[in-house]
Amino acid sequence: MRMKISKSFGRKVLGLMCGAALAMPLAASHAAPAVPPVDEALMRDTIRTLSSDAFQGRGPGTAAEPKTLDAIIARFKAAGLQPGNKGPDGKPSWLQDVPTATITGTNRSPLTITDGTQTLTFKPSSDFVAGSYRITPHTEVKDSELVFVGYGINAPELGWNDYAGIDMHGKTAVILVNDPDYAMDSENGLFRGRRMTYYGRWTYKFEEAARQGATAALIIHDTFPAAYGWQVVESSWSGAQHFVQTANDGADQTAANGWIQKPVAEAILKAAGKDLAALTAAAQTKGFKPVPLGLKASLSFDNTIEKANSHNVVGILPGKTRPDEYVLYSAHWDHLGHCKPDATGDDICNGAVDNGTGIAALVALARMNQIAGPTARSQVFLAVTLEESGLLGSEYYAQNPVYPLARTVGGVNMDALYVGGPARDVTVTGGDKSELTAVLRRAEQAMGLAESPEEGPEKGFYYRSDHFSLAKRGVPMFDLKRGTNLVVGGVAAGKAITEDYENNRYHQPSDQYEVSWDMSGMKQDVTLFYRLGRDLAQSNAWPNWHPGDEFRAIRDKSLAEAKGK
Missing domain, CATH: 3.50.30.30 (Glucose Oxidase; domain 1)
Known part of the structure; x- marks a missing residue:
């Protein structure tokens, strides 16, 4: 999670068919998806493992990177994913090289x-x-x-x-x-x-x-x-x-x-x-x-x-009827490694919330979708590197997509799911920019969630997280956060949680996993993300940006080019 100025740490969570299908409206005729239970134990294990001192703050390019990649791959395998890339030898691979300077x-x-x-x-x-x-x-x-x-x-x-x-x-x-x-x-x-x-x-x-x-x-x-x-x-x-x-x-x-x-x-x-x-x-x-x-x-x-190389991790659940159309889930695995020591001398920025929670959500979503069975479209699970260095892992994927962006329907990015109870509301960073809004409204209705306005829209938060690397190349992406109006304690409780994280834990050694965490709000987040992705993966619609949006023209061009092939 990358902030140049203070902001809500929970704000960043979160193609085509031939012929007439390209022009289909987003309204879906399929029923709302049944939701498998969110595996809290799996999420806790993932966060606890990745944020332990043994992973030394998950700094890209350090000795901790291979250990981090192995841990993510093991969980992807256990969740039923298949390797989503191919190596130089043409064999299936979980990794995508990310060369940086x-x-x-x-x-x-x-x-x-x-x-x-x-x-x-x-x-x-x-x-x-x-x-x-x-x-x-x-x-x-x-x-x-x-x-x-x-x-x-x-x-x-x-x-x-x-x-x-x-x-x-x-x-x-x-x-x-x-x-x-x-x-x-x-x-x-x-x-x-x-x-x-x-x-x-x-x-x-x-x-x-x-x-x-x-x-x-x-x-x-x-x-x-x-x-x-x-x-x-x-x-x-x-x-x-x-x-x-x-x-x-x-x-x-x-x-x-x-x-x-x-x-x-x-x-x-x-x-x-x-x-x-x-x-x-x-x-x-x-x-x-x-x-x-x-x-x-x-x-x-x-x-x-200085030149270096890091890695994205790519997994896939192939679609059963339209496997060459893709829905994307993403979260960044990296954090700061060693950082400024605290009063005790601890200099490991463990990154439990930022972004152990996002990777845990990614793994849980893979498991839920595997349990629910294959969707019409393929679902891609992408754990990206170097978010903290400027969204470089997602930028590299967007420049060198494993799956064509013109055939990527849309996606959900997850970054820093905050600790605490469920909320009565959800906030859309960037506002109503695309036809993804219709998908969100269906999920909100099913979950009884209200929609709250974004705080600080003048600060351009939509353009500061990994989903943006895809969005600016035309792929509609969700950027959501759980609202601050908590079921227990209301807005005061929600703001207190946010302020505590920003002031006392964000990018500090104190961002550590605790057994006492209330995971119920995170489970609500993952349920919402599941509904959004599953809706897109079962639908035959191709959401676009609203007319006049800055990304509409590039999406129109990519869809037209793909249709002509």
Whole structure:
């Protein structure tokens, strides 16, 4: 579970047919599935084992990784799964290699801005941060023309293009954080108002700048629309950065990506004869055009590069009538390994809740589905690595899917199921984005659950967990959490549990398994996940994102391409 700022630790839990079937509505004609009992003993054993000191905090690439993989594979086998991948020899395999690169910047130069007559100089860390997605020993941006590109968004489905009419090759994009309508109180804006879309996330802005051919990209930090202070940016970008290895070593990415403090941006724009507030207002209106600033930027740094290999674990229950259509369950197995010692000297971050509980749910779901018998569609169980390093295991799977994404119907991701009793409600992170909502409503009705609004929709939590690696490539994914209105104790009890975990256990050695845990809420979570996945696996529907959603176009394209084959 990866948090740059405080958030509810329980928030992250959670293709096609030929011809007319592609256009079928999501409404299902099949009856609600019977639910086998959740095996609490199996879940407890899985959490207790994976979070024991013998597993040393499950750090990827450490001596604990083979032991962790063996433990997961053994439970997958016992649950009735089959190996879900093939090895280099073509034989069935439980594992998918995940090659990664870690880049640590050193010898950072100042950021210099000049118009040929005056030069502005800004210090690394305090004024700006920068790194590279390219695997190269040295990064240098020299005399790159600065262009203010508003929010850096290219959204054809919304008729919005902040890069209209400009060739960005050789240039550096200066970009505002969040979406154009982030300051709205409601969610009725073109970019869903207060609720952040992916276009507002910093990761998207760097990706789009690269697609436009920019040499570099600099995001203007502003605490309110960013939802975190400069200290979060500075700490996140000052150390090692982790990436999935690609065939071209990131050559298609910008040479440098970074952030600048808002006062730095104001000084740069003033030197260009511009005003940040005025340009921001202009950028919030449709039809905005990029603004060349008549300034050139330079910076450089060295990169220390380390390459490594970790593994995803893949299991499958083959479908009985449509085995080439897939429903996906996922959870990450990794945690932090050794971390800052507590007062007793304990330096093992065991990760019992984060994410021993998610792997336990994955194993329990496999067992429940095996008991219930095969579904029409195949069900894939994916234990991914390197979530804590930036969703790298799920990102690698999404880049190199074992099962085609165009034939992956949808899925459920599970991360950090919190301890405690069952709730009266469930919360959908990201809101109503896709036709998966109809599946959820059926499950809610069957379980007597209400639906509560997401807290902090402006913070973009939907884009911060493993399901997102699939979602941004078009696969509709559930991101759910048990609500805080507990059956016993109500909202006060639910919030107390959440706050205790965030303040006293999250990413600390104290995140350990305890025999006294109340597992009844986790069993409720797993029951919900079972209903959602089983519904999709028995259905003949192909859920899509709602019209206008940022992922609709890529889903439409993948379905159309698969239909034409």
